[in-house]
Amino acid sequence: MSGSLWLKEESAGLDALPAVPRPRPSWAAPDPVDELTGRLEEVIAAAVHPDEIAAVLESDGLTDDHIRLTYxxxxxFELAEDLYARVERTFPEPDGPPTGLWHTGLGDCLLRGLVFALPGLAYVLGAPLLAGPTGPPGLPPGTVPLLAGAVTGWVWNQALSHRAYSWLGLGDRRAAALSLLRGAPAGALLGALVAFAAAAGPGEWGGALFAAGQAVYLAAATVLLVLHRERALLCALAPLVAGTPAAALLGLPGAARVVLLGTSLALAVALAGRALLPATAPPAPGDGASGAGGPRFAASLPYGLFGLGTGGLVLYAAIGEVLAGGAGAAAAGPTAVALTLSMGPAEWLLYRFRAESLAGLRASTSPGAFRRASAGALALCLSVYLAVLLALAVTGTLLWPGAPDLGGTRLVALLLIGTVLWSALLLQAFGAALAAGLVCGAAAGAQTVALATGTGDPATAGAVVAGTAAVVLTALGAVLLGRATAHRV
Structure with missing residues (x-):
């Protein structure tokens, strides 16, 4: 009895005392967690949340079964929390100036914005070729086939660009060129067929022919832009740029306008074909898979949906301007020109946000601090983009003959559409193309219904739709980009 009582008191005393850490015997096997800690020490020290370490472990192929048996x-996640607690936080600054994927020059982005916007001059140069009766609901002649062909081209070429970029990311430039060689002509043919199918009457055949040329140009421009031949595309647009002032001041005849438009189109096609010539040669030994184990076709579909939504929003901005009494029935209008020109600064600001978020990731010592740093970078880049867009729109309105005043609902709608476009591009850049495409596609669909049914003022309807989409996209961006794991390269 006394012995059992002594054992009970002794065990109670042991339970009450704190555990004393004892050194690992020299004959014991090394702790595998210690070995893993030493191997990943730099990664663990730079992490601001255990989930980052868990992502590294999973990327190294460590399954939960292996972790249970070995560690x-x-x-x-449990192993990551243990590793996170073992290593002190350190955030070393990189040596030298920042370099790499997420740093690019402003000049290249501005050049891309310029080649995005300059094709709009074709609508000014070809305006007399689109003469005819006004179509429903009060739209300029040829608008329906032009819109149908343009939207088809944007959807197809966005998806095609993603597939080609995926091949480039895999290091197979020949496979990327082959995908463009096969996909670009198919997209041009599809866009032209859709444009002719959308021509409802004799007065719209001119618009259908114009839209067919537009489809061919979009295909050629996609090839040149994906292969980083922006300067070649700018050279192809030179006849168009030179001929537009002459047409506006001297009133060129229709034949001269067709020659100028055809010259730019022929140059774009020729330069695109020249860029794709290496893809027609037999592959050299060890020249990449060129199709084996490549990206899935389904992975490019969200990007096509993204092109449909964003392209539709820009088009409806131009349509709203025409219906509001803007000049130039077939012209894009200062609002659409400002939106397309702003895509150059928008692209640079995407790089800027990425660089700022990575700097915040190095400097933050907690998940909350990083969320604040990411939100601040997001607000700054979006504000700068909207300021650039506003400046472009004001300048365009002042220079565009007969353009409606930029104020009230038009100004609000423009800034909201700009918020939608930049936020959607940001989400796409971080791999959330499906979410961005769904939101933009729904917004474009709502705009289509409002325009077709004549529901309210087009500018007001556009502002409401764009405002709703802007709120949804910014909320998605805050949730996604506030996580540190979303920013690991």
Whole structure:
């Protein structure tokens, strides 16, 4: 009895005392968690949340079963929390100026914005070729086939660009060129067929022919832009740029306008074909898979949906301007020109946000601090983009003959559409193309219904739709980009 009582008191005393850490015997096997800590010490020290370490473990192929057998932890997240607690936080600054994927020059982005916007001059140069009766609901002649062909081209070429970029990311430039060689002509043919199918009457055949040329140009421009031949595309647009002032001041005849438009189109096609010539040669030994194990076709579909939504919003901005009494029935209008020109600064600001978020990731010592740093970078870049867009729109309105005043609902709608476009591009850049495409596609669909049914003022309807989409996209961006794991390269 006394012996059992002594054992009970002794065990109670042991339970009450704190555990004393004892050194690992020299004959014991090394702790595998210690070995893993030493191997990943730099990664663990730079992490601001255990989930980052868990992502590294999973990317190294460590399954939960392997972790349970080797490290005695139930999952990668539990092991990551243990590793996170073992290593002190350090955030070393990189040596030298920042370089790499997420740093690019402003000049290249501005050049891309310029080649995005200059094709709009074709609508000014070809305006007399689109003469005819006004179509429903009060739209300029040829608008329906032009819109149908343009939207088809944007959807197809966005998806095609993603597939080609995916091949480039895999290091197979020949496969990327082959995908463009096969996909660009198919897209041009599809866009032309859709444009002719959308021509409802004799007065719209001119618009259908114009839209067919537009489809061919979009295909050629996609090839040149994906292969980083922006300067070649700018050279192809030179006859168009030179001929537009002459047409506006001297009133060129229709034949001269057709020659200028055809020359730019022929140059774009020729330069695109020249860029794709290497893809027609037999592959050299070790020249990449060129199709084996490549990206899935389904992975490019969200980008096509993204092109449909964003392209539709820009088109409806131009349509709203025409219906509001803007000049130039077939012209894009200062609002659409400002939106397309702003895509150059928008692209540079995407790089800028990425660089700022990575700097915040290095400087933050907690998940909350990083969320604040990411939100601040997001607000700054979006504000700069909207300021650039506003400046472009004001300048265009002042220079565009007979353009409606930029104020009230038009100004609000423009800034909201700009917010939608930049936020959607940001989400796409971080891999959330499906979410961005769904939101933009729904917004474009709502605009289509409002325009077709004549529901309210087009500018007001556009502002409401764009405002709703802007709120949804900014909320998605805040949730996604506030996580540190979304920013690891």
């Amino acid at each position: 005695g932890r139930d999952s990668s």
